[in-house]
Amino acid sequence: xxxxxxxxxxxxxxxxxxxxxxxxxxxxxxxxxxxxxxxxxxxxxxxxxxxxxxxxxxxxxxxxxxxxxxxxxxxxxxxxxxxxxxxxxxxxxxxxxxxxxxxxxxxxxxxxxxxxxxxxxxxxxxxxxxxxxxxxxxxxxxxxxx
Amino acid sequence: xxxxxxxxxxxxxxxxxxxxxxxxxxxxxxxxxxxxxxxxxxxxxxxxxxxxxxxxxxxxxxxxxxxxxxxxxxxxxxxxxxxxxxxxxxxxxxxxxxxxxxxxxxxxxxxxxxxxxxxxxxxxxxxxxxxxxxxxxxxxxxxxxxxxxxxxxxxxxxxxxxxxxxxxxxxxxxxxxxxxxxxxxxxxxxxxxxxxxxxxxxxxxxxxxxxxxxxxxxxxxxxxxxxxxxxxxxxxxxxxxxxxxx
Numbered sequence: 001x002x003x004x005x006x007x008x009x010x011x012x013x014x015x016x017x018x019x020x021x022x023x024x025x026x027x028x029x030x031x032x033x034x035x036x037x038x039x040x041x042x043x044x045x046x047x048x049x050x051x052x053x054x055x056x057x058x059x060x061x062x063x064x065x066x067x068x069x070x071x072x073x074x075x076x077x078x079x080x081x082x083x084x085x086x087x088x089x090x091x092x093x094x095x096x097x098x099x100x101x102x103x104x105x106x107x108x109x110x111x112x113x114x115x116x117x118x119x120x121x122x123x124x125x126x127x128x129x130x131x132x133x134x135x136x137x138x139x140x141x142x143x144x145x146x
Numbered sequence: 147x148x149x150x151x152x153x154x155x156x157x158x159x160x161x162x163x164x165x166x167x168x169x170x171x172x173x174x175x176x177x178x179x180x181x182x183x184x185x186x187x188x189x190x191x192x193x194x195x196x197x198x199x200x201x202x203x204x205x206x207x208x209x210x211x212x213x214x215x216x217x218x219x220x221x222x223x224x225x226x227x228x229x230x231x232x233x234x235x236x237x238x239x240x241x242x243x244x245x246x247x248x249x250x251x252x253x254x255x256x257x258x259x260x261x262x263x264x265x266x267x268x269x270x271x272x273x274x275x276x277x278x279x280x281x282x283x284x285x286x287x288x289x290x291x292x293x294x295x296x297x298x299x300x301x302x303x304x305x306x307x308x309x310x311x312x313x314x315x316x317x318x319x320x321x322x323x324x325x326x327x328x329x330x331x332x333x334x335x336x337x338x339x340x341x342x343x344x345x346x347x348x349x350x351x352x353x354x355x356x357x358x359x360x361x362x363x364x365x366x367x368x369x370x371x372x373x374x375x376x377x378x379x380x381x382x383x384x385x386x387x388x389x390x391x392x
Contacts, residue, residue, distance in 0.1 A: 037266040037285060044288045046262040049222070061303070062310050066355050069307055073300050074361050088303075 063091040168221045168345060171231055172297050172305060176366045178359030180301075181239055182210030183349055184231045187342060188221040200343040202350035209353065210235065213346075225264055229273060237278055251280075258284045260291050293369075300365030301356060308355045312348035 003009065017024045038044055061069065064081065072081055072089055082092045169186040183206075187194050194215040196203065206213070212234050214227050223231075240255040259265045266285065274283055291298040317334060324332035356362070 037261060038288060040263055040267050044261055044263070046260045046288060046291070061307055062314070064307065066304060066308055066311065069304050070355075070358060070361055073304065074358075074364050 061089050064089055168342070169216075169223050169227075170305075170349065171223065171235075172301060172356075173236065174296050174301060174362045174366065175239070175243075176363070178363040178366075179239075180353065180356050180362055182206075182212065182235055183353060184212045184214060184227070184235055185345065185349060186214055186216050186221055186223050186227050188219065189215040190217050191215065196343045196346045200346040202347045206346055206350050206353075209350075210238075211349065211353075223264065225267070225270055225273075228264055228270060229277075232274070232278060232281070237281065240281065253280065255281050256284055257281050258286060258295070260286050260295060261288045296362070296365040296369040299368050300361065304361070305352050305356060308352040309348050312351045313344075316344050316347070 012019075016027070064072075068078060068081060068091075069089065071078060077083070077089070080091060080093045081089050084090055168188070171184040171186070173181040175181065187196075189195070192215070195213050212230065214230055216222060216224060217226060218224060236257065243249075243255075244251065244253050264270055265283075271283065274281060286294045293299070320334060321332060
């Protein structure tokens with residue numbers, strides 16, 4: 001076995017320009033024409049400006065905290081978070097979220113594949129009482145009566 | 147729907163000519179570092195940029211952010227702003243890392259970018275080859291950024307969420323300020339200048355939130371994996387190997 005710092009290895013590197021000029025050009029940076037790229041006149045997906053309005057149609061994840069999203073990206077998707085068709089996340093605990101269609105809520109119960117225990121959906125009891133939306137006084141005294 | 151002349155550098159979508167937008171260049175390194183942002187604003191002079199009195203302006207400048215004007219009628223990056231990015235953000239970062247790791251000046255660095263028309267143009271590649279021979283440019287195949295570009299895989303989403311929340315916070319604060327003044331039906335200020343100044347704070351908040359080495363390392367690792375699963379399942383299945391990026 002030859003050591004990478006041996007004379008033999010160094011000599012092979014020194015001779016590479018002659019022995020394998022094509023690879024040497026690639027190693028030494030080459031020129032601006034050494035890569036095969038699509039023609040500049042061709043329109044690729046990367047050339048089209050993102051339509052943020054379309055992008056946002058099914059991607060409003062603002063019901064999640066940033067910490068929750070980063071946890072979902074780096075560790076595991078918390079039990080309180082579901083996935084939309086687009087792959088975007090949605091909180092499963094927001095009682096007033098009109099986007100919580102059954103297919104998203106189902107995910108709370110189908111996580112066993114990932115190795116976690118089955119997540120049982122628990123009905124939100126927070127709004128069993130009456131919410132004083134329009135009492136026209138100080139919102140600070142709004143409360144749930146149940 | 148798109149319609150443009152053949153050879154245009156970027157193709158706008160009809161009907162979404164948003165005047166209050168700017169381009170944010172986000173770059174991450176495999177060691178978990180998020181590089182300072184470059185923000186490109188529409189305009190041809192310094193007055194087109196956020197005011198120095200904008201909230202968090204000093205923080206961003208001290209962190210190495212570069213706020214530049216496009217020199218055109220759009221907020222899109224172009225050859226000039228890309229060169230500025232390389233000269234003022236990318237190359238200094240590589241040089242600093244070489245110094246930190248006691249690497250020789252001729253040490254090669256790898257820069258992975260997509261095949262956007264300016265990136266792949268002969269003009270830009272020639273400029274890179276002439277001015278930054280130690281930076282090797284590696285192109286992600288067209289249409290593959292969703293599986294092989296770290297920023298598309300796991301950085302854009304939290305970045306956009308942070309920006310949305312900052313925007314929301316700005317609106318709430320403005321409304322509450324007006325309510326405190328007794329104005330019960332305030333008009334929100336949404337002129338270009340006002341939002342441009344606000345953008346500095348939004349960028350700064352996002353930069354702080356994304357300065358998370360665990361997140362950046364993980365998305366960098368995912369981008370090198372085989373793209374046969376959705377990225378989130380990928381993210382969940384990958385474990386870190388300590389020290390792999392040192």
